[in-house]
Amino acid sequence: QVQLAESGGGLVQPGGSLRLSCAASGSIAGINAMGWYRQAPGKQRELVATITSSSITNYADSVKGRFTISRDNAKNTVYLQMNSLKPEDTAVYYCNADMRQLGRPQYMDYWGKGTLVTVSS
Secondary structure, eight states, X not given: OEEEEEEOOEEEOTTOOEEXXXXXXXXXXXXXXXXXXXXXXXXXXXXXXXXXXXXXXXXXXXXXXXXXXXXXXXXXXXXXXXXXXXXXGOEEEEEEEEEEEXXXXXXXXXXXXXXXXXXXX
């Protein structure tokens, strides 16, 4: 069994910062790309940022310059540093990872349960 667990969500004022973490656990054989997605009520889930196993990053235009994605391969963890937060950043943030379970040949797409980020004054 492999799984992802997000943490770090909460309430923050506009202009504030928040750091999300997502740790993969279980019998992990390998992790390729990891990423963060978000979904606000009534809206589609959208990509926020992705990072490859070699730390090549990609960001949605809406968060460029404000968010930074990083990973610690030794800890099987991906982070999202969120600065200059805006009310429109309010959403449930989901962690995503392309992972292979020990003993299985295929990589699969895994999702965390999500962590709520609320940006409000």
